[in-house]
Amino acid sequence: xxxxxxxxxxxxxxxxxxxxxCSLSFMFGVMRIVNLAHxxxxxxxxxxxxxxxxxxxxxxxxxxxxxxxxxxxxxxLLQRFVLDRSLRGGLLVPLLAxxxxxxxLDNALFESFGADTRSLSPYIGDLSYNSWSITxxxxxxxxxxxxxxxxxxxxxxxxxLLSRTRIGRAIRATAExxxxxxxxxxxxxxxxxxxxxxAMGMAAIAGAFLAMRATFDPYSGGAQLIFAFEAVVIxxxxxxxxxxxxxxxxxxxxxxxAAIDPSGFFIAGHVTFLTVLVGRVAAGGDLFRFFIRRRxx
Amino acid sequence: MSGxxxxxxxxxxxxxxxxxxxxxxxxxxxxxxxxxxxxLTDRLTTLFxxxxxxxxxNALAGYGGLVSVGxxxxxxxxAYAAIRxxxxxxxxxxxxVLAGLAVGVLSLAVGEVMLRLRGGEFAVGMWVxxxxxxxxxxxxxxxxxxxxxxxxxxxxxxxxxxxxxxxWLALATMAALLGVLFALLRGRVGTAIQSIRDDEQAAGSxxxxxxxxxRIVFVLAATGCAMAGALWLSTAITFQPKAYFSVxxxxxxxxxxxxxxxxxxxxxxxxxxxxxxVETFFGARGVWYxxxxxxxxxxxxxxxxxxMFGALDQRFSLRLLPLGYRVMLPGLLLRRGESxxx
Numbered sequence: 001x002x003x004x005x006x007x008x009x010x011x012x013x014x015x016x017x018x019x020x021x022c023s024l025s026f027m028f029g030v031m032r033i034v035n036l037a038h039x040x041x042x043x044x045x046x047x048x049x050x051x052x053x054x055x056x057x058x059x060x061x062x063x064x065x066x067x068x069x070x071x072x073x074x075x076x077l078l079q080r081f082v083l084d085r086s087l088r089g090g091l092l093v094p095l096l097a098x099x100x101x102x103x104x105l106d107n108a109l110f111e112s113f114g115a116d117t118r119s120l121s122p123y124i125g126d127l128s129y130n131s132w133s134i135t136x137x138x139x140x141x142x143x144x145x146x147x148x149x150x151x152x153x154x155x156x157x158x159x160x161l162l163s164r165t166r167i168g169r170a171i172r173a174t175a176e177x178x179x180x181x182x183x184x185x186x187x188x189x190x191x192x193x194x195x196x197x198x199a200m201g202m203a204a205i206a207g208a209f210l211a212m213r214a215t216f217d218p219y220s221g222g223a224q225l226i227f228a229f230e231a232v233v234i235x236x237x238x239x240x241x242x243x244x245x246x247x248x249x250x251x252x253x254x255x256x257x258a259a260i261d262p263s264g265f266f267i268a269g270h271v272t273f274l275t276v277l278v279g280r281v282a283a284g285g286d287l288f289r290f291f292i293r294r295r296x297x
Numbered sequence: 298m299s300g301x302x303x304x305x306x307x308x309x310x311x312x313x314x315x316x317x318x319x320x321x322x323x324x325x326x327x328x329x330x331x332x333x334x335x336x337l338t339d340r341l342t343t344l345f346x347x348x349x350x351x352x353x354x355n356a357l358a359g360y361g362g363l364v365s366v367g368x369x370x371x372x373x374x375x376a377y378a379a380i381r382x383x384x385x386x387x388x389x390x391x392x393x394v395l396a397g398l399a400v401g402v403l404s405l406a407v408g409e410v411m412l413r414l415r416g417g418e419f420a421v422g423m424w425v426x427x428x429x430x431x432x433x434x435x436x437x438x439x440x441x442x443x444x445x446x447x448x449x450x451x452x453x454x455x456x457x458x459x460x461x462x463x464x465w466l467a468l469a470t471m472a473a474l475l476g477v478l479f480a481l482l483r484g485r486v487g488t489a490i491q492s493i494r495d496d497e498q499a500a501g502s503x504x505x506x507x508x509x510x511x512r513i514v515f516v517l518a519a520t521g522c523a524m525a526g527a528l529w530l531s532t533a534i535t536f537q538p539k540a541y542f543s544v545x546x547x548x549x550x551x552x553x554x555x556x557x558x559x560x561x562x563x564x565x566x567x568x569x570x571x572x573x574x575v576e577t578f579f580g581a582r583g584v585w586y587x588x589x590x591x592x593x594x595x596x597x598x599x600x601x602x603x604x605m606f607g608a609l610d611q612r613f614s615l616r617l618l619p620l621g622y623r624v625m626l627p628g629l630l631l632r633r634g635e636s637x638x639x
Contacts, residue, residue: 034417036366085599095364095420096555096598103548103591107584222544226428229421237418263436270429274410277422281413 005138006255012141014231014251015148016213018244020206021228022154023199028229029238030162031175031195033083036098039225040105041200045071045207046120046216047109053123060120060208068204075200079193087178087192102221109218120211128212147209151247154202155240161198162240171195230273307619315617323472330461338464342532344573345467346525349474350546351553351565351572353521356478359560360487361514362494364416366547367423368522370407370430373541374400375523376530377434380448384439389450390462393527397470401520408515412508415497424544431542445537448530463531470528474521479562481517482620490514545587552590555597558604563617567606 020042027033035041045067052063082101086093121128127146131139162168170191173181178188210216210224227250235246250269257268330338350372358364378396383389407426414422435442451459481487489510492500501507530536549572557568572590579586601608 028417034420036417036420082595082599089599089602091416092358092362092364092559093598093602095417096551096559097595099366099420099548099551100555100591100593100595100598104588104595105591107587107591111584111588222424226421226425230425233418233422263432267429267432270425270432273425274429277414278410281410 002137003259006259007252008138008140009144010252010255011248012144012148012251013255014244014248015144015151016209016247017227017231017250018155018247019147019151019209020203020224021231021243021247022151022158022206022240023202024225024228025155025232025235025238025240025243026158026202027195027199028232029240029243030172031192033087033192033196034094034098035083035199036095036225037102037105037221038203038228039223040102040109040221041071041203042207042210042224043216043218043221044105044109045204046211046220047113047118047218048204049208049211050118050120053120054118060123060212064205064208067208068201071204072197072201075197076193078200079189079196083196084189084192102225106219106221113218115217117215117217118211119215120208121213124212143209143213147213150205150209151244154205155244158198159240167191167194227269230269234273234276309619312617312619323468326468327465329468330464335457335460338460339532340573340577342460342464342467342528344569345464345471346528346532347549347553347569347573348566349467349471349521349525349528350550351557351569352475352478353518353525354547354550355554355557355559355561355565356482356514356521357518359554359564360482360494361490361511361518362497363412363511363515364420365423365518366420366544367425367427368518368550369542369544369546370423370427371400371404371519371522372526372529372546373427373434373538374403374430375526376536376541377437377440377538378523379527379530380439380446380536381437383448383450389448389454390466390531392450393466393531394524396527397520397524400523401516404516404519404523405512407519408512412511412515427542427544431538434538434542440536440538443537443539445535445540447535451531451534459531463528466531467528470524474517474524475566477517479620481513482562486510486513487620548587548590548594552594554604555594556604558606558608558610559602561603561606561610562620563610564604564606568604571605 020039024035024038027035027038048067048070049060049063052058052067053060078101082097083094086097124143127143129141130143131141132145133139160168162172170181170186171194173184174186174188174191174195178192181188181191206224210220230250231247232243233246234249235242235244250272253272254265254269257264257266257271260268326341329341333341350368354365354368357368375396378399379393382392382395382399387395411419411422411426434440440446454462482490489500489505490513492503492505493507493510497507526541529541553568553572554565555568556571557566558564575586575590579589597604603611
């Protein structure tokens, strides 16, 4: 029963990983834009919400309504001034530019807020600790359920957006060949801007739940990027539902690791990730081909 | 012979003089500890380690096209291996050198998996490797988790002698690694790795052996970073895993390479000197200085992608350390034959 509980908590933790991985999966997997500042952007959103809740006593839920559009707007700026230029500079430049941006964000947050760890959990009432008891041994946190639901909602929404809507088709076409879409009347820069704005809006939502379920500090971004990235890779590059599965595999592995040894939590997650990589190298020879196959499927 | 007479140049008078001057500089620097003050000797040791880090990261990213955010894995493992070897009664300075080589061997296994990844996957994948290495090192009872430990055997060496040994070892390691890199990049491997960077599939179809070539550069960069980590330990003595496995090291490497000039041999050396100066004068300002480093890396990657040396080279055609060839019509520069400096 205790093991079952561990597994279940792992699934919910995986829901959180899928949530922070949403925008990464979208940008990285679909748009093929690598944003190494993703984790720092999530943490930036968390700090914005924290300031609104702490200094202005605005409920995080209400604040989110304001922060999502603000972050989306920042996404437009990010695309306009950093990504667009760096994409034209070749394959490496986006990596270097966004890594530089991550260093700027992390340290600027540190300079503004100090090293203290913060959390939004005091501002969301009893949601942070209320839970439902399934059996005597198994309880499920309400916030955990909400996070998993939001992750499914966002991934499902993205899936519908990409496969059913006009802008979704434009996004996929642009990701495939940004040069050619101009011929059929699509403004590639506008599409990239829209996609980045969507991704940043989702990162804001992820930041809200990061801040509600746990504590964060200015240097939390790196770990968020790593977890999100692991979820995307385990689940298969470019597959949105795969990201949900990947997040859950990661969360379950971490909880099993923690059950074996207190220090096993992170080790189990990283080992799982590397095992998946080794497995793919052994199975497919060329990992890149594997990703492409997944993507077209 | 038809057509104009082309002149194919590798060495120019200037580059020959420059190489000779560099050789002389290294010889002069070797006299350092007998002449310099203790403080200056220590600072220069630090500078040599920075040069190693910048040059190794540039070898990987600038020539191999492999951007790694996880080189701190090898930096930390190098220091850890030195502690372990010293604990196993290996004399302390041989232990530092052996540590670098041992981690180099280990990196063969790491590369076997990681080198099949590309672009962002490789970059973040290496970060995961660094995190895992950090967690595993923490498990060693000798390290005592984040509390860390010290290279106690260094206490047996007197403070003055230690300062000199550290300096000479750092200088010799820097000179040796730069020499190996220079020789490597001038030869077949240099041409092959740059062709892979520019277009992996095209290079492969022309018969370049992609994976073995990447492996050479990866292992060299890992060995260099591990040596740098072990040398850093010899100056700092204490080993706290968190400090050695910090992603900040990679941030420094990226700053040095980008500002100095990615994909140029001379650039990271220039970048390391700049970083060293910036750190000396602004390091005490705390975190704003790191914000500045990040902003500089961001700005250079976007607006001056060949860095300072690249910009100078383009304008004045410096060619201080010739890696490629340049093809000239009599009196007219046609094209420099290095794909890295287009």
